[in-house]
Amino acid sequence: MSNAPGHSARQERWYRTIWRWHFYAGLFTVPFILWLSLTGGLYLFRPQIEALLDQPYTELVRETEALPPARLAAAAVSAVPGSVLHRYILPQQSGDARQIVVGTGASETRVYIHPKTAAVLKTIGEEDRLMRIVFRLHGELMAGRWGSMLVELAASWAILMILTGLFLWWPRTERKNGKNGRGGRLAGVFYPRLGGGRRRVWRDLHAVTGLWVSLFALILIFSGLPWAKNWGDYLREVRALTGTAAAQQDWSAGSAADAHARAALDENVRLHMAGHEGHGGVQESANAPAASLPALNRVVLSAKALSMPGPVELSPPTSFAGIWTVRGISANRPQRATAEIDGRTGAVIGREGFEDRHWIDRVVGYGIAAHEGALFGIANQLLALAVLLGLVTLSLSSLVLWWRRRPAGRLGAPPPQGALGRSWPLAAAIVLLALIVPLFGISLALVILAEKVWLARVPRFAAYLGLRG
The missing domain is CATH 3.10.450.40 (Nuclear Transport Factor 2; Chain: A,)
Structure with a gap:
């Protein structure tokens, strides 16, 4: 990938790194997002389902x-x-x-x-009981601690996917004309453009959906972390050290x-x-x-x-x-x-x-309560369901986009769109996430180590992932 006008080689390498992490996160989390959205969508309506089962x-x-x-x-x-x-x-x-x-x-x-x-x-x-089975399928994949660990990893990498996706989406200024990288319009940023072919429609569907569901998705993900076995243990240890531990925890x-x-x-x-x-x-x-x-x-x-x-x-x-x-x-x-x-x-x-x-x-x-759709009644259930449907749309559209535009033999990061500008908030957010969720921090360190020590040394992998400029 050649340098676009006005972009340094360092900027372009950083752009490819962010896109690569976005790809890693999507590749790993898409199956989990689809599964957790299905089981979570069912669990949202637990009161109605259990009332129906108990009606006789x-x-x-x-x-x-x-x-x-x-x-x-x-x-x-x-x-x-x-x-x-x-x-x-x-x-x-x-x-x-x-x-x-x-x-x-x-x-x-x-x-x-x-x-x-x-x-x-x-x-x-x-x-x-049906909803207990759904609960274990959702939180542990019916696999106990190991299933909970996979769900926690998927949740934390989904956060990385959202953060890097927002960074890649963020409207930038083209150096040559000082305009928004998308023509200075709201179309394609806050709502999808329906003209211009299927590729543009899929691209806008992915980007616009990601924008609108990101905040709610982050709330949904973070509010589910206390159930995760490893992060739950981490929270209890921190509370014990700080003298804030509860006599009896009110969640599983x-x-x-x-x-x-x-x-x-x-x-x-x-x-x-x-x-x-x-x-x-x-x-x-x-x-x-x-x-x-x-x-x-x-x-x-x-x-x-x-x-x-x-x-x-x-x-x-x-x-x-x-x-x-x-x-x-x-x-x-x-x-x-x-x-x-x-x-x-x-x-x-x-x-x-x-x-x-x-x-x-x-x-x-x-x-x-918000995660389970119980905080403010049916409106909470419908809002959470809309977020889950948005995440499913985001996941499926990402697969379609990548499959359509992938070049032969390469991962296929698109060229930078406009000046990258400052990216320290993204780096700070990733470091903070690694500290808050140690399991994610360990997995991210292993990915970086694998890139530097192994993948970058294998020409085929290095060329496919864009590890060499």
Whole structure:
């Protein structure tokens, strides 16, 4: 590629480097963007999908016909031999089937109980529920830590793709006439030009879509990073060192950590039950006969009085103090709250609202709620869906553009369009990203090292990638 008028060899090498990184990022991330957009688009509408799946189990009886919660919990535990109560979920409507989660170790089962007859209507493993499968497909590719690592790498390289894409798109000034590199017009910058042939249409579709979705896409990507196993661990370590760690994290730390938490809950509930038996006290455990479960009835009444936005889960005591935990797990996380209730008296002995949490937890909570489409209702869902469709358009158009204009035997970076000007903001943003997301920093260092040490020394690769001017 020869130097364009007014461009130094150094500028052109820098331009080719940016374009090459843009290509690397696109080549790696396009399959992930398509997959994450599909699974993320489904997960955005989790409330509607789960409501549709649970519709046969709603409005079964009148409120006055419902049996006491203790009777219903006992029926759920009996449906899964060897299990204990993990969570009792307050119904959205008083006549709905009671959804009660029981567990054996790390394995949990959701049992749907008829509120009037205590008959078992449905049982399903918690991790076998449709939206839980979609959640794991989206965040871990059903591959645990390694899948989470791939998703984190794809997310961070997608950020690089967006940053370099914006740099390449940015309207520049031609030295020869002082005009905008695209004729000083808004066409092709803020909206696509529909004339001038298919190549121009594809080019404008790619560039204009990239402009409009970039900011929202960056928010979407960054708000999903706390779920990533490696970056999540990194965040927790930083918070531990700075004394800002939360007592209990309000978002998933990965399937392995979630399984460990379920197993710990199961073990502690069983220890609490054994402690009651060893002390000769009244058994108030979830696998005891219904007559010995008065605590749950009291706790349900107190939990309802708290008027937390649903769903609301009640977890049994894990210590001899007999304290039940109440958690509001609304998808709109700023509405979430937790409380502790004394099972012996039904008294609320502590409550924490979203506003009481550390500012880091609040920021992450807002981000996750927006990421899941729950922060401002259906408008949030539709906006996030539009961003996902924009990312799909961006990815597919990039493949079409590259395939159409690629020269034989070369990567095919286009010549610089106008003066490159200062690029230090881009370099600073990439360095900052490498520091914020260490996994990306390591991968970027490996790519640069591979270029310098190996690829540049192999003439075929060096010529294809444009490593030699």
